[in-house]
Amino acid sequence: MALLELQGVTGGYGPVQVLHGIDVAVEEGQVAVVLGANGAGKTTTLRAISGLIPVSGEIIFDGTPITGRRPENVAKAGIAHVPQGRGTFVELTAEENLRLGAVTRDGDVSADVNRWFEVFPRLGERRGQAAGSMSGGEQQMLAIARAMMARPRLLLLDEPSLGLAPLITRELFEQLGEINREEGLTILVVEQNANLALDIGNHGYVLETGHIVTSGSADSLRGDDAVRKAYLGF
Amino acid sequence: MDLFISQLLNGIGNGVVYASVALALVLIFRTTGLLNFAQGEMALFSTYISWKLASSGLPVVAAILLSMVIAFVAGAIIERVLIRPVEVGRSPLNVVIVTLGMFLAINSFAQLFFGTDPQTMPKPWPSDASGNDERINFLGQSISWAVIALALVLTAECVLLFLLLQKTRLGLKIRAVASNPDSSRLVGINAGAILMLGWALSAAIGALAGSLVAARSTGFDASLMATVLVYAFAAAALGGFDSPLGAVISGLVVGVADALTTQYVDALNGIELVVPLGLILIVLLVRPTGLFGRQTVERV
Numbered sequence: 001m002a003l004l005e006l007q008g009v010t011g012g013y014g015p016v017q018v019l020h021g022i023d024v025a026v027e028e029g030q031v032a033v034v035l036g037a038n039g040a041g042k043t044t045t046l047r048a049i050s051g052l053i054p055v056s057g058e059i060i061f062d063g064t065p066i067t068g069r070r071p072e073n074v075a076k077a078g079i080a081h082v083p084q085g086r087g088t089f090v091e092l093t094a095e096e097n098l099r100l101g102a103v104t105r106d107g108d109v110s111a112d113v114n115r116w117f118e119v120f121p122r123l124g125e126r127r128g129q130a131a132g133s134m135s136g137g138e139q140q141m142l143a144i145a146r147a148m149m150a151r152p153r154l155l156l157l158d159e160p161s162l163g164l165a166p167l168i169t170r171e172l173f174e175q176l177g178e179i180n181r182e183e184g185l186t187i188l189v190v191e192q193n194a195n196l197a198l199d200i201g202n203h204g205y206v207l208e209t210g211h212i213v214t215s216g217s218a219d220s221l222r223g224d225d226a227v228r229k230a231y232l233g234f
Numbered sequence: 235m236d237l238f239i240s241q242l243l244n245g246i247g248n249g250v251v252y253a254s255v256a257l258a259l260v261l262i263f264r265t266t267g268l269l270n271f272a273q274g275e276m277a278l279f280s281t282y283i284s285w286k287l288a289s290s291g292l293p294v295v296a297a298i299l300l301s302m303v304i305a306f307v308a309g310a311i312i313e314r315v316l317i318r319p320v321e322v323g324r325s326p327l328n329v330v331i332v333t334l335g336m337f338l339a340i341n342s343f344a345q346l347f348f349g350t351d352p353q354t355m356p357k358p359w360p361s362d363a364s365g366n367d368e369r370i371n372f373l374g375q376s377i378s379w380a381v382i383a384l385a386l387v388l389t390a391e392c393v394l395l396f397l398l399l400q401k402t403r404l405g406l407k408i409r410a411v412a413s414n415p416d417s418s419r420l421v422g423i424n425a426g427a428i429l430m431l432g433w434a435l436s437a438a439i440g441a442l443a444g445s446l447v448a449a450r451s452t453g454f455d456a457s458l459m460a461t462v463l464v465y466a467f468a469a470a471a472l473g474g475f476d477s478p479l480g481a482v483i484s485g486l487v488v489g490v491a492d493a494l495t496t497q498y499v500d501a502l503n504g505i506e507l508v509v510p511l512g513l514i515l516i517v518l519l520v521r522p523t524g525l526f527g528r529q530t531v532e533r534v
Contacts, residue, residue, distance in 0.1 A: 050420060075422035087417035089410050100410050103403065104422035150421065 003028040003186050004049070004061050004079075004154055011048045011055035018044040020210040021057065026154070026188050026203075031180050033197040033218065034190040035231050036207035042190035043084050045207065046156045049188075050074050050081045062153065076104050080147035084158040086139045090132025094123050097131045097142055101149030109149065116145040119175070137168040144172075148179070155179075157189040161196065169193065173200055194231035198222055206231070239375055241497045242490060247381040247450070248465070249489020250388045254443035255459075255466035256473065256481035257391060258436040263475045264412045265432030266317075268329050272336035273440055274459030274466070276312075279340050280305040280441030281448045281458060282348045285355050294356040298445045302438040309437025310430040312336070317433070318426065345456045352453035355445065359383040365452070380450045387446065391439060392482055399478075408432065412476075461507065465492070468510030472517050474527015484525065488513060 002025040012018035018041045026032040036042045048055045051071045059067045066074055075081070080101070089097050098116060102109040117124035120141045126134055131142060140160055147155055160176070161169040177200040180187055190207075191197035198204060204221040206214040214227060221227050255273065262270045270276075280301050287297035316336065320328040359379040360368040367378040399405040410418040411428040419425050447462060448454040469488045473480025492509045496502050502509065517524060 052416070052419075071416075071419035072422050072424050075420055081420045083417065083420060087414060087420060089413040089417060091413045092406075092409060096406060096409075099406060100418070100421050100423075103407060103410075146421065 001028075001063070002026055002060075004188065005059070006045075006049070007058040007060070009045075009048055009055055009057035009059060011044065011053050011057075013044075013053065018210050019048060019055070022207070022210070022212050024188075024205055024212065026186055028186055029180075029184045030202040031177075031187045031189065031200050033194075033201035033204040034188070034207055035192070035194045035197065035204060035221075035227070036190070037192070037230075039209070040207040041210045042207055043158055044210075046081060046083075046158050046188070046190060049156060050079065075150065078150075078153035079156060080150045080152035080154070081156040082140075082143045082147050082158060082160065084162065086136075086143040088131045088134075088139045088142060090130065092131055093128050094131050094134065094142055095127045097146050098149050101146035102151075104150060112149055112151075116148060120145055136163050137165070137172070140164060140168075140172060141175075144176070144179075148185075153186060155185055155187045157187060159191055160189065161191060161193040169196060173197070176200055192231075194227070236375075237497070238494075241493045243375070243377055243381055245490035245493030246486060247378070247384060247489070248493060249469075249486035250381070250384040251443060251447050251450070251462060251485075252465040252469045252488050253388055253482045253485025254384075254391065254439060254446075255462055256469035256485045257388075257395070257478055258439040258443065259466060259470045260473070260475060260478050260481045261395070261436040261439065262432055263470070264478075265408055266329075266429055267412070268326060269333070269467075269475070270433075270436070271330065271333040271463075272340060273436070274444075274463030275337050275340040275344070276305070276309070276437055277440035277444030278456060278459045279344050280308075280437070281355070281444035281454065282344055282353075284441070284445040285353055285448065285454075286348070288356045294358045294449075298358060298442060301445060302441045305437040305441035306434045310434040312437070313430045313433035314426075318429070341456055348456075350455060352455045353448075354453050355448035355451075357449045358446075359449075367450075384446055384450070387442065388482065391442075392478070395478055404431075464507060465489070465510045468514050470524075471514045472525055474524025477524065477526035480524055480526025 004026040006022055006024040008021045008023065010017060010019050010021050034042055034045060047053045049059055051069050051074045055067060058065060061077060061079065066077060089100060095113060098113050099109060102112060122138055123142055123145060131139065160172055173196045179185055189197055198218045198221060201218040204218050205212050206227055214224060259270060259273055262268060283304055284298045284301040287300055288294045316332055317329055320332055362368060367380045369376040369378045399409060407423050408428055410423060411425045415425050444459060448458055465488055469485040470481050472488065473484035488510055492506060495509050496506045
């Protein structure tokens, strides 16, 4: 059974409807990728899952409907969301950012803090530094580490490659792939950088103006002519 | 020299009051990014409650503490009922207008409920039979108990707030909501509850400040906090609206500057309010983030 399932989800901002009934399923332990151009509704899809916008339709997480839950309760249910722009707490230090990732957990989280500073050594060197002064790549790593501090069952990633140098992006996706394999963590990532995303993805969806137009395994999407032309550029 | 020192002490006494109210303003600004223009009038209403409780026979310290608890609850309710409905997803100016409306409404309610006659607030520090503060000698200077009590209260407030914000998990949540409300909800913080708490704490601090201002003056009426609020805004602007420490130091600076200039500059006699307004102007021109305010550095 899928860990996360969206059935006929519609939603948007006030009178503007962005999602027109989308169906998405993310299997436990897998990486699902949502591809789409600017304005297709990728960010809105993630915001709908997290409860940041009102939606209709069904969103089912681990067999329980979570439609209409508030963001803080969705987070407590085990879904961590790295928003577009990384959602850094810019005035707070790198370590405080990580500790905030674990506010829903009880007890001492220092062991996890140290662990993620080891996974991302460049963050470890900047423990006490204001997070806003870190580079874009470092902030993206920080955002992922912050999300992982919650020990989530599902990680939502909103365009992690945005604004990063190609080399940094590649490194980041390799690390995400590792996290998926080693922790068995389920990931739903929305991306414009289709190549990288499909490299670590098992299953993909193509979103166009609020509709899912194509879906299939990562390999089949890579072989699909329309997808290749539009998103892979060859 | 004696005159200078006595004016200095007088200025510190006022400055401590400005600092307390500025602290309350900064606390709301830090959690919500908003300026609460009704801060002074909320404190005024709480002061009347302290006075009412004290004149009904409660010891004055207990009366002030109880009034702080009432203010704490009322602050939370105000946030939930009056502020949040106009805040969600719309212009921050809406909230400013609501706090201006509260400014007028609370003042009028205070006059309606408690009358317009000047009242006398019992003093929570040693005073003689005719109601004058007792003084003690310190290094050859006589200092009134009022100044000492106010300074102690402010110090305690600062230490407690520092511990709360920097050393507790709750404090980390408060700072997170101030920094990035959306992101804090995504990590599982109930941002609404934190905003209520910010208003509640700030209302309680205001209740304490108002009660002590009233106790320090010979009598008080509904205009008690009007000028105090201007000085407190000057202090908050001088310190940078997001810095509690800045608010406290600047409160003292504003108080002392005001006392000394009105003593030594005859031209300012009667128009003392020029001093804080001049300070606001200079600060905003020279250093818009205030003396202690942080310029947010954000790389993208």
